[in-house]
Amino acid sequence: MLNQSSPSNDLQTGSVQLLPAVSLDNVIFGFHHNELTVLLLQAKSNQGWMLPGGFIGKEEDLDSAAVRILTARTGLTNVFLQQFYVFGSAKRNRKEHLGDVLQTLGIELTAESWFMQRFITIGYYALVNYDQVIPHPDETSLACSWQAVRELPPMLFDHEHIIAKALHALRLQLNYQPVGYTLLPKEFPLKSLQTVYETILGRKLDRSNFNRKLLSYGILEKKEKHYSGASHKAPFLYSFREDMYFKALENGLEKDF
Amino acid sequence: MLNQSSPSNDLQTGSVQLLPAVSLDNVIFGFHHNELTVLLLQAKSNQGWMLPGGFIGKEEDLDSAAVRILTARTGLTNVFLQQFYVFGSAKRNRKEHLGDVLQTLGIELTAESWFMQRFITIGYYALVNYDQVIPHPDETSLACSWQAVRELPPMLFDHEHIIAKALHALRLQLNYQPVGYTLLPKEFPLKSLQTVYETILGRKLDRSNFNRKLLSYGILEKKEKHYSGASHKAPFLYSFREDMYFKALENGLEKDF
DNA sequence: CCAAAAGTGTTCCGTCTACACCCATGA
DNA sequence: TCATGGGTGTAGACGGAACACTTTTGG
Numbered sequence: 001m002l003n004q005s006s007p008s009n010d011l012q013t014g015s016v017q018l019l020p021a022v023s024l025d026n027v028i029f030g031f032h033h034n035e036l037t038v039l040l041l042q043a044k045s046n047q048g049w050m051l052p053g054g055f056i057g058k059e060e061d062l063d064s065a066a067v068r069i070l071t072a073r074t075g076l077t078n079v080f081l082q083q084f085y086v087f088g089s090a091k092r093n094r095k096e097h098l099g100d101v102l103q104t105l106g107i108e109l110t111a112e113s114w115f116m117q118r119f120i121t122i123g124y125y126a127l128v129n130y131d132q133v134i135p136h137p138d139e140t141s142l143a144c145s146w147q148a149v150r151e152l153p154p155m156l157f158d159h160e161h162i163i164a165k166a167l168h169a170l171r172l173q174l175n176y177q178p179v180g181y182t183l184l185p186k187e188f189p190l191k192s193l194q195t196v197y198e199t200i201l202g203r204k205l206d207r208s209n210f211n212r213k214l215l216s217y218g219i220l221e222k223k224e225k226h227y228s229g230a231s232h233k234a235p236f237l238y239s240f241r242e243d244m245y246f247k248a249l250e251n252g253l254e255k256d257f
Numbered sequence: 258m259l260n261q262s263s264p265s266n267d268l269q270t271g272s273v274q275l276l277p278a279v280s281l282d283n284v285i286f287g288f289h290h291n292e293l294t295v296l297l298l299q300a301k302s303n304q305g306w307m308l309p310g311g312f313i314g315k316e317e318d319l320d321s322a323a324v325r326i327l328t329a330r331t332g333l334t335n336v337f338l339q340q341f342y343v344f345g346s347a348k349r350n351r352k353e354h355l356g357d358v359l360q361t362l363g364i365e366l367t368a369e370s371w372f373m374q375r376f377i378t379i380g381y382y383a384l385v386n387y388d389q390v391i392p393h394p395d396e397t398s399l400a401c402s403w404q405a406v407r408e409l410p411p412m413l414f415d416h417e418h419i420i421a422k423a424l425h426a427l428r429l430q431l432n433y434q435p436v437g438y439t440l441l442p443k444e445f446p447l448k449s450l451q452t453v454y455e456t457i458l459g460r461k462l463d464r465s466n467f468n469r470k471l472l473s474y475g476i477l478e479k480k481e482k483h484y485s486g487a488s489h490k491a492p493f494l495y496s497f498r499e500d501m502y503f504k505a506l507e508n509g510l511e512k513d514f
Numbered sequence: 515c516c517a518a519a520a521g522t523g524t525t526c527c528g529t530c531t532a533c534a535c536c537c538a539t540g541a
Numbered sequence: 542t543c544a545t546g547g548g549t550g551t552a553g554a555c556g557g558a559a560c561a562c563t564t565t566t567g568g
Contacts, residue, residue, distance in 0.1 A: 021276045022377065058375060062345025086343055086379055088319025118315060120279065122343055172433075191547080208549075209531065231540035232546040448520080465522075466557065488567035489519040 017058040023121040025053035027166035030130035041141040048156040066124040074133045080182045081126045084169040088120040125166040189235040219244040274315040280378040282310035284423035287387035298398040305413040323381040331390045337439040338383040341426040345377040382423040433509045446492035476501040
């Protein structure tokens with residue numbers, strides 16, 4: 001019976017029964033030093049890097065599993081997290097590496113082992129505030145740390161491809177949904193938000209036009225000036241108007257006149 | 258062992274081993290009598306309607322499975338077929354109905370039966386030429402036929418929701434990818450393409466502006482006039498320039514000047 | 515000649531783009 | 542007072558919406 005063949009392992013979820021053949025990988029984007037970064041795990045076994053992922057409980061919603069996995073590595077709850085693609089090529093070779101990982105854990109492998117079967121993986125991407133994350137490696141990992149998207153370390157499996165696809169989805173999202181609420185601190189100068197956009201899109205934007213456009217959406221609220229001590233005009237700080245922001249996430253961005 | 262728990266049934270794929278816990282549903286859109294239609298199956302057991310779906314072979318690419326399932330019901334190969342969402346709520350109740358379906362087939366059900374487990378399903382949508390489809394019901398179905406999207410019959414499971422989500426994805430696609438190649442005959446008047454767009458979007462478009470816009474993409478090629486016998490000016494026929502069309506599918510639509 | 519639908523042109527308006535100009539700040 | 546970067550203004554290009562006018566066709 002299927003139930004018996006699933007291992008009652010506690011890798012991810014205590015002794016909960018897991019859905020077989022399906023995994024989930026989170027591409028967690030942060031923003032630091034004007035760079036777009038991703039939170040990655042480094043495998044103990046062979047020093048390769050991988051996305052924080054996991055499996056889905058037998059009676060667990062997909063979205064809940066994604067949140068659970070994200071929370072386990074970052075400590076965060078309540079972030080923007082969205083499914084973007086299912087990677088289902090039959091040749092997604094987990095196998096040759098996964099053997100190493102599991103041996104490190106002392107898990108016995110046979111040809112029919114649950115872990116050796118073919119997996120499809122569901123990709124989610126998240127946007128989180130870099131400063132609020134406390135990276136937690138899991139048992140199979142040497143390290144859990146941020147890496148610049150522009151110069152990724154050697155990645156295992158097809159995870160480099162998954163990141164590329166996530167970035168593509170994120171760029172599309174910019175066109176019709178707001179971005180930034182979960183990436184930036186509560187209050188921020190417009191220039192920071194512009195840099196976020198520029199970083200995601202990979203190109204420069206015109207300051208004047210960017211300001212006008214973003215303000216026209218009505219999702220920003222002007223706060224007091226911020227004196228940084230630099231020898232130039234102090235910029236105004238802004239915060240997102242939560243009600244408007246989430247409405248815009250649902251319905252898409254449109255100017256209201 | 259997992260292998261033994263999967264049924265060697267021949268519902269979908271002969272006696273091939275299947276991926277457990279994952280199914281795949283195709284939303285196959287056609288276009289007929291100025292209506293957007295979907296190809297549906299009617300269950301023998303309770304007369305409810307459902308999407309043509311199936312399971313994935315143990316060593317089969319996801320995309321290949323989607324094509325196989327589509328081909329089985331339509332006879333078509335080589336159509337536009339695209340993954341759009343994974344439905345992973347734990348409460349996706351296949352169960353109460355699936356029992357009926359399987360009893361009709363004489364398959365024995367126990368609580369631990371393979372078919373009774375919780376499934377996630379991967380949604381694909383397809384755009385096909387209505388006239389080229391020869392609907393083939395499967396063994397569990399009374400009928401396989403086109404139904405208007407605007408007045409769907411009573412649907413089983415969450416399939417009405419899946420169709421709604423597919424339509425939404427299709428509408429988004431119109432903004433940055435061309436549509437129509439697989440929906441229309443090789444040569445067609447611009448008015449037909451406009452009706453396709455209007456049907457998908459659910460609103461009227463201005464004829465003049467539509468023509469200008471579509472022609473500006475450079476994916477259409479003007480052919481000879483078509484005399485229909487109606488008492489009005491004969492429209493020019495157009496065909497898609499395949500090279501341009503597929504380039505635009507990849508890179509998105511942009512006018513080239 | 516007429517109705518119907520295709521084809522073409524025009525005007526209006528809002529948005530995007532590029533760039534210029536002024537303002538505040540600390541050195 | 543100077544350099545730096547923030548804030549604001551503006552002219553031109555571009556694209557979408559609405560609508561008018563012309564052309565072709567069969568009756």
